[in-house]
Amino acid sequence: STDQVQYPYSWTDHIVWEYDLVKMTATWTGGPNQLVYQIRKVSTYDGILRLEIGNQFKTGWVDEFKPQRDGTMLLTSINVKLVDGQMDGSFTRNVRLISR
Numbered sequence: 506s507t508d509q510v511q512y513p514y515s516w517t518d519h520i521v522w523e524y525d526l527v528k529m530t531a532t533w534t535g536g537p538n539q540l541v542y543q544i545r546k547v548s549t550y551d552g553i554l555r556l557e558i559g560n561q562f563k564t565g566w567v568d569e570f571k572p573q574r575d576g577t578m579l580l581t582s583i584n585v586k587l588v589d590g591q592m593d594g595s596f597t598r599n600v601r602l603i604s605r
Contacts, residue, residue, distance in 0.1 A: 522568075524556060531558045531568075559585075 523532040529544040545564050546557040552572055559565035564585055571579045 531556065 521534045523534070524530075524544065525532070526544065526547060529547075531542045531544050533540045533542070542558050542565070543560055544556050545559055546555075548555045554570040556568045556570075557564040558568060566582055566584045569581045569583075571581070573579055
């Protein structure tokens, strides 16, 4: 925790997200568990790819992929709902985009 940003917990296990822009699905795999969500909207602006993810009724969170100057990709995942008055989200610089 810092004065500006709080990090209440972090994932330490291996998690894989697979986005299919043809089927418009986002598949989360964590260990033996797998969940499939809908990609409700895809947009780009200033080189940032933005995916709105949820179910058939509403968006639950927004994932943004932003290219960095050093060639890496920054993934920011933000929950739509405020949790205890704070925006809940996560980010990582260890993102690899693989197209198939």
